[in-house]
Amino acid sequence: MTDPWIEITHSLLETLFGDILDGANVRLWDGNHWPDNGPAKATIVLKHPGALRAMFLAGSQVALAEAYLFDDFDVEGDLEALFDAAIAIPERIEGLGTRLDLARHLLRLPSEQIKRPMARGPARLRGRQHSADRDREAISYHYDVSNEFYQLFLDQRMVYSCAYFETPETDLDTAQARKLDHICRKLRLQPGQRLLDVGCGWGGLVIHAAQHYGVDATGITLSSEQLELANERIREAGLQERARVLLQDYREVDESQPYDALASVGMFEHVGSELLPTYFAKALSLVRPRGVFLNHGIARGGRATSPKGASFSNTYVFPDGELVPIHTTLETAEGAGWEVRDVESLREHYAMTLRHWVRRLERHHDEALQYVGEPTYRVWRLFMAGSAQGFAAERHNLYQTLLVRPDERGHSGLPLTRADWYREAAPGS
Numbered sequence: 442m443t444d445p446w447i448e449i450t451h452s453l454l455e456t457l458f459g460d461i462l463d464g465a466n467v468r469l470w471d472g473n474h475w476p477d478n479g480p481a482k483a484t485i486v487l488k489h490p491g492a493l494r495a496m497f498l499a500g501s502q503v504a505l506a507e508a509y510l511f512d513d514f515d516v517e518g519d520l521e522a523l524f525d526a527a528i529a530i531p532e533r534i535e536g537l538g539t540r541l542d543l544a545r546h547l548l549r550l551p552s553e554q555i556k557r558p559m560a561r562g563p564a565r566l567r568g569r570q571h572s573a574d575r576d577r578e579a580i581s582y583h584y585d586v587s588n589e590f591y592q593l594f595l596d597q598r599m600v601y602s603c604a605y606f607e608t609p610e611t612d613l614d615t616a617q618a619r620k621l622d623h624i625c626r627k628l629r630l631q632p633g634q635r636l637l638d639v640g641c642g643w644g645g646l647v648i649h650a651a652q653h654y655g656v657d658a659t660g661i662t663l664s665s666e667q668l669e670l671a672n673e674r675i676r677e678a679g680l681q682e683r684a685r686v687l688l689q690d691y692r693e694v695d696e697s698q699p700y701d702a703l704a705s706v707g708m709f710e711h712v713g714s715e716l717l718p719t720y721f722a723k724a725l726s727l728v729r730p731r732g733v734f735l736n737h738g739i740a741r742g743g744r745a746t747s748p749k750g751a752s753f754s755n756t757y758v759f760p761d762g763e764l765v766p767i768h769t770t771l772e773t774a775e776g777a778g779w780e781v782r783d784v785e786s787l788r789e790h791y792a793m794t795l796r797h798w799v800r801r802l803e804r805h806h807d808e809a810l811q812y813v814g815e816p817t818y819r820v821w822r823l824f825m826a827g828s829a830q831g832f833a834a835e836r837h838n839l840y841q842t843l844l845v846r847p848d849e850r851g852h853s854g855l856p857l858t859r860a861d862w863y864r865e866a867a868p869g870s
Contacts, residue, residue, distance in 0.1 A: 444471055446490035449549050451475055453493050456543060459533065461526045465518075483518035491553035498547045500540070503563075506753040509823060510561075510816045513553070520826040521799070525834075561817040564760035571713040571761060573690045577663045579711065579760045584664035587812040588643075594801040594821075599643040599670075602707035602737065603791040603839045613797040616790075621649040624704055626862045627783070627843050628733050629855075630654040634701035637661070637727060639691045640708025644671030644684075651684040656702075660686040661694065692723060699729040709738030709770075710762050717765070721777035725846055731854035734779065734844040739791075740767045744835045758824045767840050779844035782855060788832050791839045795829035 447469065454467055454475050465483040467475045470490060487493065495513040496505050505527070508514055516523060534543055564582050568575040588599075595601060596617040604616035605623050624646060630636060632655030638646050641660025644667075651658045662668055671686040678684075691708075703724055712720045724734050741764040755762060771781050802809065802822055809818045831837040845853045 444490070446550055447471065447473075449546060450487070450490070450493060453497075453543070453546055453550075456546075457493075457497065457530055457533065458526060461529050461533070463522070463526065465523055465526065481518065482522040483516055483520060485523065486515040486517060488513055488515065489551075489553045491551040494547045494550040494552060498544065501750050502753050503751050503756050506757065506823060510757070510819045512815070520822060521796070521830045524827055524830040561757070561814060561820060563756045566760055571716050573692060575761070576690065576711065579762075580663040581665070582760055583758065584662075585666045586817065588666050588670050590809055590812040590817075591643075593805040593809055594798045598645040598648070600645040601642050602794075603787050604794040604797075605787065606790055606793055609793065613794070613801075616794070617645070618649075621646050622653070623862070624706065624735055624737070624841070625650050625654050626864075627735050627841065628702040628704065629861065630656050630702060632656065635659075635698075636702045636704065637694070637700045639694075639703060639705040639724070640711070641667075641671065641686055642707070643667050644674055644686050646704060646706060647671070647684050647686060648675060648678055648680060651680045652678065655683075657683045659684075661689040661691065662686060663688065663690060691720070694723070694727055696726045699732065700727055701729060701732055703728055703732070703734040704737070705735070706737040707739075709736055710759065710764060713761065713763050714765050714769070717770070717773040718777060721774045721779060725778045728846050730846055730848035731852065732846050733782075733855075734846075736770070736774070736840075736842045736844065738770070738840065738842075739764055740770065740838045740840055741765060742788075742831075742836045742838045753827075754824065757820050764837070767838065767842075770840070770842065774842070774844055778846065780847055780853065781842065782845050782853070783841075783843040783859070785841045787839045787841060788835070788837070791837070792829050792832040795825045795832065799825045799829065 450469060464481060465485065466477065466479070466481045467485045467487060469475065469487050470492070492508065492513045496508040498504075509516070534540055564579070566575050566578045591599060591601065596604075596614045598617055598621070600617040600621065603620065604613060605620035606616045607619065628636070630650055634656045636650050636656045636658045638658065638660040641647055641662050644660055647658040647660040650656050660671065662671070665688060668686055668688045675681060675684045675686065705724070728734060767784070771784070775781060799822060802818070802825070806818065828837065832839070845855060847853050
């Protein structure tokens, strides 16, 4: 007997995707393919006759993501390859008449009651947005998942931010070590100086700067799991006398003993646009005159578009995360008293970093399920693949901005050129 839902599904697939899948295809629950079963970069696997209804009836980014997270459909192959098609769908169904017709056809499909695992639900934060307590909840939601889970796809130092590739063939461990050194060179760290790493993760920069540049390094984080592993790694490296990680909000750092240098690597996105003046003013109060600050953060790109309603990222990945364009960052920093000395885009580097992470995570799928549930694994796979495509397509960018606090006479204390950043070897390495 012919499956009554196949004809409807084929018609819907033509409406939704037409010829925009570009080398991908769809496999239905009966094993047959649409538009054909030729070689494909990626295959969308519809798990039941109501899959398209679950994916598209609500018409939201979150509903489509949840249909993937909870296995109404799966993706085999290169998940990133499907994002161009997903982004093009709204243009294909523009117009009230088209959307109503699509909804009528979707409603003809069965409403499958798929059991939703409760291992990772959407973020439900309490209190005033970007208050200290709510920020702790937001950070814990993302980072306190499992150190062992993160170790499956990050480099050996567990650096969870954009790497720095000399060539596309550079391996991830090397590229992350180069990134840490690139930051230390930009800060022009010297033995005996004091460094503060704001949002230090698992302590990669703190350890690198203390080991190779002889500084006294303090890192702060709001993640209890990061805190424990970072300090364990500091002890294993024998650096307890000049490196430590504290559980502390950046707004709580003592200003009485200014630092020579500050770094913020991958934390900036959590601050919130309304608190950027507070963030940069606090950073200025934490460094001595002629002190430097390297701010490494994602920016909203020129081709970015905002989803209607809640986004997948804010719901399941980075609650309360906000991206601003680079001109907003620079203007706010200058308004707080910083002088902008250098801005470097690492957009392509982040696309490559994310692709490394996705491939490593996919290779460790079975092992990941020892630490997290399938929906959590899929959150990170979807988020990182989508982010890689976002950087490649210029919807996101990554900037390292070097700021300095001039002294009262306007002196920065910095060299006239960047030549010292590109020496062959780092001091002490």
